[in-house]
Amino acid sequence: MSSVLRPAASGQDPLMSAIYRPISSHLAITPPVSVVIPAMNEAENLPYVFKTLPAWIHEVVLVDGNSTDNTVEVARELWPGVKVVEQQGKGKGDALITGFEACSGDIIVMVDADGSADGHEIVSYVSALVSGADFAKGSRFANGGGTDDMTFIRKLGNWALCTIVNRKFGARYTDLCYGYNAFWRHCLDKIDLDCTGFEIETLINIRVVKAGLKVQEIPSHEYLRIHGTSNLRAVRDGIRVLKVILKERSNRRALRRRSHSTMIDTLDPKRDPQLDQQLNQQLDQQLDPQLNSVRGEVS
Numbered sequence: 001m002s003s004v005l006r007p008a009a010s011g012q013d014p015l016m017s018a019i020y021r022p023i024s025s026h027l028a029i030t031p032p033v034s035v036v037i038p039a040m041n042e043a044e045n046l047p048y049v050f051k052t053l054p055a056w057i058h059e060v061v062l063v064d065g066n067s068t069d070n071t072v073e074v075a076r077e078l079w080p081g082v083k084v085v086e087q088q089g090k091g092k093g094d095a096l097i098t099g100f101e102a103c104s105g106d107i108i109v110m111v112d113a114d115g116s117a118d119g120h121e122i123v124s125y126v127s128a129l130v131s132g133a134d135f136a137k138g139s140r141f142a143n144g145g146g147t148d149d150m151t152f153i154r155k156l157g158n159w160a161l162c163t164i165v166n167r168k169f170g171a172r173y174t175d176l177c178y179g180y181n182a183f184w185r186h187c188l189d190k191i192d193l194d195c196t197g198f199e200i201e202t203l204i205n206i207r208v209v210k211a212g213l214k215v216q217e218i219p220s221h222e223y224l225r226i227h228g229t230s231n232l233r234a235v236r237d238g239i240r241v242l243k244v245i246l247k248e249r250s251n252r253r254a255l256r257r258r259s260h261s262t263m264i265d266t267l268d269p270k271r272d273p274q275l276d277q278q279l280n281q282q283l284d285q286q287l288d289p290q291l292n293s294v295r296g297e298v299s
Contacts, residue, residue, distance in 0.1 A: 021056045023123055029130050031184075032058030034105030035122070038087075038095030039113035040065030043074045044227035049111065050078040052119030057109075063087050063099040092179075093200030097193050109182040115226035116149060117180045124218050125182035134187055134213035137173070137205065138180035144219030145175075157238045161202070161245065168249055171209045173217070176202055177241060180220050187213055199240045206248045 020028045035057055037049065053060065062075045065087045075082050085102045087095050100108060107129055111117050125136040140147040150158070162176035179201045191207040193200060208215060 021058075023054070023056055023126065027123070027127065029126065031106035031130065032104070033107045033109060033122070033126060034059050034061055034103035035109045035111055035119075036061045036063065036096060036099035036103060037111050037113050038063045038065065038092055038099060039067065039071050039075070040095075041067045041069045041071060041228065042113040043067070043069045043071045045113055045115040045225070046071065046074050046078060048115040048226050049113055049117070049119065050075070053079075053111075054119065054122055057122070058105045059083055059103070061085060061099045061102050062113075063095040063102075065090070065095055089196060091196035092198050093193070093203075094196040096200055100188060100193075103185065106185050107182060108185055110179055112179055114228065116223045118221060118223065121180070121218070121220055122182070128216040128218060129182060129184060132214065133216035134184055135208045135215045136182040137175075137208075137215055137217050138178050138220035139173070139175035139217040140178055140220060140222050141174040142217045142219040145221060147222040148224045149222050161238070161241055164245055165202070165206060165209075168245070169206055169209050171205070171215075173205060173215075175217075176205060177237075178220070178222070180222075183208075187211075195244065197240055198237045199244045202241045202244050203248070206245070210248070 020030055021032075022028045033056075035053060037060065039046070039062055042049075050060075060075075060079050060082045062072070062082050063085050064072050072084055075084065083102060085098055087098050089095075089098070096110060107126060109122055109125060111119065111122075121138075125138070128136040139145050140150070158175065158177050162173050165171050165176055166173060177198075179198075181201070181204070187208065190211040190213065191204065193203065193207075195203055
């Protein structure tokens with residue numbers, strides 16, 4: 001499958017959407033919920049992941065990243081109806097995009113396969129969505145959240161990157177690099193996903209804001225990975241996240257340029273080319289200091 005997400009399918013089975021799914025004694029929902037779990041050699045951790053998943057979810061989509069252990073067999077034993085999708089590319093971003101394409105639910109929840117996420121929290125994400133949010137974003141630093149798995153350096157890096165995104169894109173996040181999120185499937189029609197690594201979480205967070213979608217943070221607790229070693233590398237992945245931020249900022253800048261140029265074309269189809277050059281130089285002078293300030297904040 002491609003690492004570029006195609007628009008979500010618009011049609012849904014009307015019978016599926018008419019089924020009420022009891023979540024608690026006070027809450028029942030009609031939208032089917034899909035849980036996407038990207039996994040590679042996580043057979044030992046899957047029992048801890050699956051045992052916390054609520055029984056009322058519509059489907060579990062396991063994206064297998066060419067595991068050499070019995071990840072797929074364990075998943076099928078734990079959740080007989082699991083939908084297993086073989087990942088053709090590489091990277092967490094590619095796995096999530098592959099999983100999103102395979103989902104049939106109206107609500108999509110992203111869950112890691114290392115046992116660090118508590119499936120019991122899914123009800124909080126779903127409650128936020130059915131109450132009006134478009135995107136429910138997990139936060140380890142919102143009131144009630146927490147983490148057992150972040151060093152001081154990672155916390156500092158996450159704070160710095162989060163601050164940059166908030167300032168440059170008008171967001172109000174308390175946590176940036178966290179992959180426990182949920183959203184309505186129709187959000188995929190409004191954001192393009194085109195990266196393959198861990199930085200996809202940051203890309204989603206930025207493009208959700210740029211698309212004007214309603215975001216609600218959900219306090220979440222991150223636990224230690226139970227078995228195995230994480231593929232996360234703080235410096236390497238931090239640089240990749242920073243590159244995404246700068247690229248998205250540059251794209252925003254380019255869009256302003258095109259809008260400005262289109263406006264001039266409309267007002268004066270026979271404009272002087274020298275005037276074009278002067279206007280572009282003025283626009284550069286206005287926007288370049290903003291991009292330089294982004295680089296300066298993380299240097």
